[in-house]
Amino acid sequence: MRHVITGAGSGIGLTLAHRLADRGDDLVLVARSESRATDLADTFPRAQVLVADLGDPGTLNGIGRQVDGGLDSVVHVAGVVELGRVDRLRLAQWEEQLTVNLTAPAVLTRELLPHVRTGRGTILFVNSSAGLTANAEWSAYAASKFGLRGFADALRAEEVDHGVRVSTVYPSRTATPMQEKVHEQEGRTYDSSRWISTDTVVDTILHVIDLPPDATIPDVTVRPVVPRPGT
Numbered sequence: 001m002r003h004v005i006t007g008a009g010s011g012i013g014l015t016l017a018h019r020l021a022d023r024g025d026d027l028v029l030v031a032r033s034e035s036r037a038t039d040l041a042d043t044f045p046r047a048q049v050l051v052a053d054l055g056d057p058g059t060l061n062g063i064g065r066q067v068d069g070g071l072d073s074v075v076h077v078a079g080v081v082e083l084g085r086v087d088r089l090r091l092a093q094w095e096e097q098l099t100v101n102l103t104a105p106a107v108l109t110r111e112l113l114p115h116v117r118t119g120r121g122t123i124l125f126v127n128s129s130a131g132l133t134a135n136a137e138w139s140a141y142a143a144s145k146f147g148l149r150g151f152a153d154a155l156r157a158e159e160v161d162h163g164v165r166v167s168t169v170y171p172s173r174t175a176t177p178m179q180e181k182v183h184e185q186e187g188r189t190y191d192s193s194r195w196i197s198t199d200t201v202v203d204t205i206l207h208v209i210d211l212p213p214d215a216t217i218p219d220v221t222v223r224p225v226v227p228r229p230g231t
């Protein structure tokens with residue numbers, strides 16, 4: 001199988017790329033810069049690595065021409081978060097979250113659609129529980145993820161006749177560098193053992209993209225069990 005993954009350098013995307021590479025699948029990874037591309041090529045020597053900064057979606061124009069043949073999946077994992085009250089959030093913080101979390105996945109999807117149609121594949125968006133419920137100080141991130149949910153739903157309706165399946169996974173807090181940053185911004189002590197492991201989120205992603213062609217899972221939420229049973 002052949003997959004495009006964004007965000008493969010860290011957290012959920014890194015675990016996903018390792019799991020797919022370990023089972024012998026072909027990977028096409030999107031890195032934000034040449035130096036990040038070199039890091040990814042060192043970690044995943046068999047992968048094709050493309051360079052595009054999701055914070056500057058114009059760099060995605062034409063990227064589909066660098067990909068050959070059909071794709072079994074495109075997994076949009078990359079994302080950024082900045083917490084802050086509305087009276088404090090700066091324009092640059094709004095722009096980065098809306099661009100990386102929403103506009104870039106839309107442009108990359110457009111570029112890769114012919115390949116996913118050929119492969120009758122799945123486009124999967126890693127959204128967030130913040131794409132379903134918006135809490136105080138999460139406005140910009142939640143707006144980007146609510147938008148991503150709307151984009152996925154419209155895309156699913158458009159692509160059904162092409163045999164392309166569209167799925168959204170909504171994880172809650174997952175133990176990654178992003179969650180560590182969120183804890184810093186919240187002024188809380190970070191304890192990775194309290195949160196979902198990246199392997200558990202990736203189990204869900206793999207279940208969705210490995211489905212046989214008779215079914216699709218449009219939406220799935222993944223929540224941590226806190227407190228843990230027996231603790």
Ligand SMILES: NC(=O)c1ccc[n+]([C@@H]2O[C@H](COP(=O)([O-])OP(=O)(O)OC[C@H]3O[C@@H](n4cnc5c(N)ncnc54)[C@H](OP(=O)(O)O)[C@@H]3O)[C@@H](O)[C@H]2O)c1
Binds near residue numbers: 007008013036056129
């Ligand atoms: N962790 C959680 O609690 C949680 C919960 C719900 C949803 N999510 C979602 O899950 C996804 C993965 O999050 P994570 O926790 O694994 O985050 P992470 O460890 O911070 O990794 C984020 C990845 O996104 C990439 N990225 C960010 N900006 C980019 C840009 N401008 N161009 C290209 N790549 C860029 C990063 O690339 P670099 O390596 O180059 O920085 C990194 O590989 C995100 O969409 C996030 O919103 C996370």
